Amino acid sequence: MSILVIAEHDNSSLKGATLNTIAAAQAIGGGDIEVLVAGSGCASVGEEAAKAAGVSKVLVADNAAYEHQLAENVAQLVAEIGGNYTHILAPATTSGKNMLPRAAALLDVQAISDISGVESADTFKRPIYAGNVIATVQSSDPIKVITVRTTAFDPVAAEGGSASVETLGSAHDAGVSKFVGEELAESERPELTSARVIVSGGRGMQNGDNFEMLYKLADKLNAGVGASRAAVDAGFVPNDMQVGQTGKIVAPELYIAVGISGAIQHLAGMKDSKVIVAINKDEEAPIFQVADYGLVGDLFEVIPALTEKV
Amino acid sequence: MKILVAVKRVIDYNVKVRPKADGSDVDLANVKMAINPFCEIAVEEAVRLKEAGTATEIVAVSIGPKQAQEQIRTALALGADRGIHVETDARMEPLAVAKTLKALIEKESPDLIIMGKQSIDADNNQTGQMLGALTAMPQGTFASEVKVADGKVAVTREVDGGLQTVELNLPAIVTTDLRLNEPRYASLPNIMKAKKKPLDTTTPDELGVSTEARVNLLKVELPPERQAGIKVPDVDTLVDKLKNEAKVI
Ligand SMILES: Cc1cc2nc3c(=O)[nH]c(=O)nc-3n(C[C@H](O)[C@H](O)[C@H](O)COP(=O)(O)OP(=O)(O)OC[C@H]3O[C@@H](n4cnc5c(N)ncnc54)[C@H](O)[C@@H]3O)c2cc1C
Ligand SMILES: Nc1ncnc2c1ncn2[C@@H]1O[C@H](COP(=O)(O)O)[C@@H](O)[C@H]1O
Numbered sequence: 001m002s003i004l005v006i007a008e009h010d011n012s013s014l015k016g017a018t019l020n021t022i023a024a025a026q027a028i029g030g031g032d033i034e035v036l037v038a039g040s041g042c043a044s045v046g047e048e049a050a051k052a053a054g055v056s057k058v059l060v061a062d063n064a065a066y067e068h069q070l071a072e073n074v075a076q077l078v079a080e081i082g083g084n085y086t087h088i089l090a091p092a093t094t095s096g097k098n099m100l101p102r103a104a105a106l107l108d109v110q111a112i113s114d115i116s117g118v119e120s121a122d123t124f125k126r127p128i129y130a131g132n133v134i135a136t137v138q139s140s141d142p143i144k145v146i147t148v149r150t151t152a153f154d155p156v157a158a159e160g161g162s163a164s165v166e167t168l169g170s171a172h173d174a175g176v177s178k179f180v181g182e183e184l185a186e187s188e189r190p191e192l193t194s195a196r197v198i199v200s201g202g203r204g205m206q207n208g209d210n211f212e213m214l215y216k217l218a219d220k221l222n223a224g225v226g227a228s229r230a231a232v233d234a235g236f237v238p239n240d241m242q243v244g245q246t247g248k249i250v251a252p253e254l255y256i257a258v259g260i261s262g263a264i265q266h267l268a269g270m271k272d273s274k275v276i277v278a279i280n281k282d283e284e285a286p287i288f289q290v291a292d293y294g295l296v297g298d299l300f301e302v303i304p305a306l307t308e309k310v
Numbered sequence: 311m312k313i314l315v316a317v318k319r320v321i322d323y324n325v326k327v328r329p330k331a332d333g334s335d336v337d338l339a340n341v342k343m344a345i346n347p348f349c350e351i352a353v354e355e356a357v358r359l360k361e362a363g364t365a366t367e368i369v370a371v372s373i374g375p376k377q378a379q380e381q382i383r384t385a386l387a388l389g390a391d392r393g394i395h396v397e398t399d400a401r402m403e404p405l406a407v408a409k410t411l412k413a414l415i416e417k418e419s420p421d422l423i424i425m426g427k428q429s430i431d432a433d434n435n436q437t438g439q440m441l442g443a444l445t446a447m448p449q450g451t452f453a454s455e456v457k458v459a460d461g462k463v464a465v466t467r468e469v470d471g472g473l474q475t476v477e478l479n480l481p482a483i484v485t486t487d488l489r490l491n492e493p494r495y496a497s498l499p500n501i502m503k504a505k506k507k508p509l510d511t512t513t514p515d516e517l518g519v520s521t522e523a524r525v526n527l528l529k530v531e532l533p534p535e536r537q538a539g540i541k542v543p544d545v546d547t548l549v550d551k552l553k554n555e556a557k558v559i
Contacts, residue, residue, distance in 0.1 A: 072448050094469040098451050101436035105443035110405045110524035113434050128432050129327045133336055136528040177448035180475040221559060239468045246488060254558040264326060275556045292539040295548050305545040310559055
């Protein structure tokens with residue numbers, strides 16, 4: 001029996017989150033690892049997945065019904081082939097979280113969300129209550145359907161593998177949903193979930209224009225830029241920048257929190273960062289409790305000075 | 311149009327939970343409980359659809375212990391018309407919740423089901439998607455905008471890369487993200503009125519749903535503590551520490 005990993009991609013290239021998910025599959029072990037690439041015009045993704053370390057077979061389902069990863073369609077495909085596997089894994093990205101529970105229910109399986117550790121083939125660790133506690137859970141279902149917290153597993157090498165590539169003919173179009181459009185944030189800066197350094201701003205930034213200061217600092221550090229929910233809700237920056245329990249989970253080498261108080265929901269998304277710096281004018285701000293280096297001061301003075309000196 | 315809203319009773323989002331001494335579960339003795347924030351947003355969205363004349367009836371459902379009726383009353387005070395309480399003391403997993411909701415949907419035939427994207431206790435983010443599978447309804451998860459027109463619902467979804475819009479045939483399932491709306495406060499007169507609104511009760515048993523857990527909670531523990539950090543006096547010291555001590559820049 002083998003483990004199935006659902007690839008994350010945009011029909012032209014494989015997303016890094018897939019490599020972390022393959023690593024989680026390796027940690028589970030016990031069988032071959034196969035990767036499903038469901039998409040449209042996605043042959044190049046299949047080839048890329050075949051080069052990932054540790055993969056023995058890539059299944060490519062190339063059909064217009066899968067172009068936008070509509071859960072109604074992809075879940076049916078995953079459920080159709082799911083019976084052949086001991087485990088089905090997807091990254092805990094918005095597309096994995098959207099599709100995989102639907103496939104699990106079709107298979108009559110209780111899915112396990114956002115695992116951060118593998119204890120054995122049926123026992124996993126996962127953060128609950130915004131990461132305030134870590135649960136160890138054991139599944140009694142015949143197939144384990146799991147989303148993987150990518151920051152908890154180091155990615156496998158993108159190159160070096162030589163898996164076979166097989167085509168899946170089956171097309172599932174549930175015909176109940178339609179993709180209308182998307183507005184994707186364009187940014188030259190590193191993506192939050194894979195950035196080595198992140199600079200995040202909160203309500204203390206006061207407005208969207210002031211985020212320019214953070215962009216300048218980020219560019220010097222080759223950093224991604226994140227935000228607290230308060231900054232997103234206030235319209236300073238778009239939603240895809242939100243870090244936290246209900247935003248993105250990040251764990252960079254260096255996380256610089258600027259004008260962020262440190263609510264548990266924000267900490268849930270960044271407290272596994274290796275080094276945390278907090279810049280806040282309120283010395284009592286809870287963010288200082290998790291910060292390795294705290295600087296009490298006015299961000300409007302600190303950030304320009306820091307940008308100059310790094 | 312009839313809307314069914316699913317509301318869950320969870321720990322208040324301000325409370326920091328701790329494991330019980332024996333690590334068997336988190337300690338919920340004497341902690342403040344509330345309606346899951348995402349469910350509150352779901353209720354608000356339903357009420358707005360009713361105020362706009364799109365919806366005619368809102369049914370609020372909660373599955374849980376006796377006290378979950380408090381959360382149904384909150385939904386009624388916010389503007390739902392009637393409630394259904396599925397009483398159980400079992401730790402209901404998303405699949406069991408979805409099966410329960412499916413059984414209610416068969417009785418109630420709603421055109422739209424609005425629920426939260428995630429319960430802030432178990433952080434599952436599964437139930438809406440599972441309900442979609444069980445009912446073969448389309449799903450608009452992580453919604454930041456919902457527009458109903460011509461027998462369809464257009465849902466703008468918060469995705470990792472930005473925003474995505476999908477159009478779903480009704481009946482459909484929508485799960486709410488934080489920016490869908492800002493829930494109102496229940497006024498005192500509405501809280502009083504809510505006490506008189508109808509609230510039916512049933513059980514998973516009566517609905518023919520098993521509450522047996524598929525995933526066993528073996529233990530809960532605190533995450534590894536972070537080493538206490540230091541405060542630095544100025545930018546120069548910070549840069550020096552980052553370069554020479556932490557070696558991250
Ligand atoms: C269900 C739910 C889910 C949530 N999910 C998330 C999530 O995923 N991510 C998230 O971030 N939040 C989330 N939240 C919100 C969270 O509870 C907090 O409200 C939010 O994180 C606060 O953002 P903030 O720190 O930017 O704002 P505030 O708490 O207002 O803090 C602003 C900080 O800026 C400092 N400041 C102000 N001016 C200056 C200055 N000139 N110089 C230096 N410092 C200054 C202040 O001292 C203060 O500490 C969630 C809440 C709920 C209920
Ligand atoms: N016990 C419950 N009673 C009512 N609704 C629930 C229950 N559990 C989950 N839900 C709904 O499903 C959503 C997502 O929950 P979850 O999948 O547990 O993260 C919640 O926001 C609720 O709308």
